[in-house]
Amino acid sequence: MSGVPPDSTPVPANASTAEHPAPPHKASTSSHPPASDPDPTLTSNHHASQRGQPATGAAAAAELSSLTLRLKSSLRQFPDFPSPGILFEDIMPLFADPQLHEDLIRALVLHVSQNYEKPDVVVGLDARGFLFGPSLALRLGAGFAPVRKQGKLPGPCETASYDKEYGSDFFQMQADAIKPGRKVLVVDDIIATGGSAAAAGSLVKKLGGTLLGYVFILELDFLKGRDKLDAPVYTLLHGQE
């Protein structure tokens, strides 16, 4: 159940590496609303979220659907990494291309704006949760606070353990990272077994935060990690069903 380090994306290799067509940026751009307003992919939601004006439900759902298709086709799979039998999902292509990167943040903002109260703090897990948690926080006008392995953060810290393949490991947050009653969203790149996300959520609660929910880029559904989490879970993409 917990035989999976949180910083890898391990899965029994049940498929050979699929071919992924190049993401159809040019073509897909035409599915965006016409440019009578500033390009919404770049700016409109940024402005909207600053003003507390999320996009309307139907338009947002259509845009989110188009964005997720494009993002999903850009993930890469590497069999037998980091060890034999594991099919590793590589999210780095989403950051390598500025348009995909913009699409990723836009999709996450769309979802959060539609489905959660505005968070006060976005909490991201070391290290890949750092890749988009701060960008998402900026767009939402929220603070960002890190969860790190024990011994990395200075000053008074709260600690929580999580299970690893052999024994446990410890996560920490700075004790003043979340003021009591603040609304918090926990984000990470991938939910596998859910152990590290559960530990992060427990830290948020220990600090007195109100846990709005969890947001992940990718879920490995068959590992049922969300069963470990006691707040709403949203994942943008689903892998290896």
Add this chain to the structure above:
Amino acid sequence: MSGVPPDSTPVPANASTAEHPAPPHKASTSSHPPASDPDPTLTSNHHASQRGQPATGAAAAAELSSLTLRLKSSLRQFPDFPSPGILFEDIMPLFADPQLHEDLIRALVLHVSQNYEKPDVVVGLDARGFLFGPSLALRLGAGFAPVRKQGKLPGPCETASYDKEYGSDFFQMQADAIKPGRKVLVVDDIIATGGSAAAAGSLVKKLGGTLLGYVFILELDFLKGRDKLDAPVYTLLHGQE
């Protein structure tokens, strides 16, 4: 010389923890240009860099100066962390407050737009370079690629070693992360001895990239880390001179 792990910020403790006044957000906002254009802190440079129109030199210098004052006063110092005799510089307050976070990214964009050719790729070091490298890349319209410890990245990788207190450690980049001839900026939170940044720069060159330079949030000047780097170095803030 190399007695310093790259993921901490170690310094002989030569000062007790200074008191830091609360950042003067409200007052400093008045130093921004008048609001005939959209708030430049939020959007104008984003648009400008998209259009290749950086702010004019004098206005940018004045704004950058105001931003750095505010950012510097928000750092926190923790003596004897992670070990006795080390004064740790904590950059997390810059991410905890959405306005400071915005100021940070704005300051970095201003500097890069004024002083470098537009980069094709921003390369960030694991893990604290992930906190702002992707946001900076988004604003610059550049891709983002990570440097990670050996064994974390899937697929063909290039490897470089760097010295640690006892022995060496290894950094990797994915072999296709930088196309030959692409212009690259390497970013990390703090430059201490410079060993890890030098290793990242060497990886960029091994992959055929053109290294425009290095950008750090904070420099510990007396450690002379920049002497190890053979491309232009910019640091937003200076600590413990």
